[in-house]
Amino acid sequence: MYKQQAQTKLFFEKDAKNWQIKSDVNKNKLLNTVQERNFYVVNQIKKLKINSLIDVGCGTGDLSYDASKIIKKSVGIDFSKNMIRLAQNKFKRKNLEFYNKNFFKTDFNERFDCLSANGFIEYLSLKDIVKFIKISKKIVKKNKFIIFGTRNRLFNLFSLNKFSENEFKKTTFKKFYEESIALNHMKFSDFIRLKKNKFEEVLFKQPKTAINVDKRHQFSPLQLVDILKKNNWETLDFCPINYHPVVPSKYHQNKENKIFSNYIYLSKESNKLPFIPFSSSFMVLAKNK
Ligand SMILES: C[S@@+](CC[C@H](N)C(=O)[O-])C[C@H]1O[C@@H](n2cnc3c(N)ncnc32)[C@H](O)[C@@H]1O
Numbered sequence: 001m002y003k004q005q006a007q008t009k010l011f012f013e014k015d016a017k018n019w020q021i022k023s024d025v026n027k028n029k030l031l032n033t034v035q036e037r038n039f040y041v042v043n044q045i046k047k048l049k050i051n052s053l054i055d056v057g058c059g060t061g062d063l064s065y066d067a068s069k070i071i072k073k074s075v076g077i078d079f080s081k082n083m084i085r086l087a088q089n090k091f092k093r094k095n096l097e098f099y100n101k102n103f104f105k106t107d108f109n110e111r112f113d114c115l116s117a118n119g120f121i122e123y124l125s126l127k128d129i130v131k132f133i134k135i136s137k138k139i140v141k142k143n144k145f146i147i148f149g150t151r152n153r154l155f156n157l158f159s160l161n162k163f164s165e166n167e168f169k170k171t172t173f174k175k176f177y178e179e180s181i182a183l184n185h186m187k188f189s190d191f192i193r194l195k196k197n198k199f200e201e202v203l204f205k206q207p208k209t210a211i212n213v214d215k216r217h218q219f220s221p222l223q224l225v226d227i228l229k230k231n232n233w234e235t236l237d238f239c240p241i242n243y244h245p246v247v248p249s250k251y252h253q254n255k256e257n258k259i260f261s262n263y264i265y266l267s268k269e270s271n272k273l274p275f276i277p278f279s280s281s282f283m284v285l286a287k288n289k
Helices: 003-023 033-047 062-068 081-090 126-139 153-157 162-168 173-185 221-230 255-266 273-278
Strands: 052-056 073-078 096-100 112-117 140-151 233-243 279-288
Touching: 003 033, 003 081, 033 052, 033 062, 033 112, 033 140, 033 233, 033 279, 052 062, 062 073, 062 081, 062 096, 073 081, 081 096, 112 126, 126 140, 126 221, 140 233, 153 162, 153 173, 153 273, 162 173, 173 221, 173 273, 221 233, 221 279, 233 255, 233 273, 273 279
Parallel strands: 052 073, 052 112, 073 096, 112 140
Antiparallel strands: 140 279, 233 279
16 A cells, blocks of 8 residues: 555554544534535435535545435445544444445446445545546446535645645646636536546645644646546536635634635625635536447
8 A cells, every 4th residue: 555545444443433523513613624525425326416415535424424314225335444433333233334445456346326425535646536436437427426525626726735835836827826716707617628637746845734644635627627527427516615705814713704604605606706715615416428
């Protein structure tokens, strides 16, 4: 196992109990990143009439469980023993299964209407992200869906912190700024037809985050459209997650900021693309063509 994945496994084995609290809607008054991502998947399951789900890197199993209440079959897999143990102990239903497996070492002999993976691709090498997209094509039925969350590279331009300083030194800065402007005024259908930003990793040493892993990838929407298109997936939607009405250094100083962030997430606004540059993550929905 390479360093990034080994660090990820170590971190989440230790953090499983803490993660369980974070994921539990009853233990948090306001929606956090984990819950916003999970709600997005559940809403799409309802909208797209999805009947079966495999949640990759399912953590403590909250999404798999919520999905199992509205679909025929729900499966969660995670390579952390502690995460899966917590999931199995807390959530029991006939149509719900949890497996302690590494996604890349699993033989999938069943196909699903949807594969979800929240907070997953950031912990993989670039090569493995491409492999993940290719393997998913075999797991997801034709014309059905993949939904995943990603950290947002565009947010680096607006967080005005160390990430911004690093980003500013790169020649790619202008492209990402143009992409942010495009999100603010273009329709989704026109936006995804723009010249793609190359799928590549952040080429600077990343400042440490709350999760003790050296490398956590970030991508822009057009970078993901690029890699999805090359692998014959049609991108259908982006949804901002953890919108920041103020810079991160001020965000946690005042509860109202998080309330406003939830307000943006829950608003019925039909076009949420303009919120993406100011969101630390976003969701991607794509169809297996
Ligand atoms: C950030 S947590 C997200 C958990 C859950 N999806 C959520 O949003 O609450 C990432 C999870 O991915 C799991 N993971 C990372 N790489 C994996 C791999 N190769 N195979 C299976 N699980 C993996 C980790 O153990 C961890 O539980």
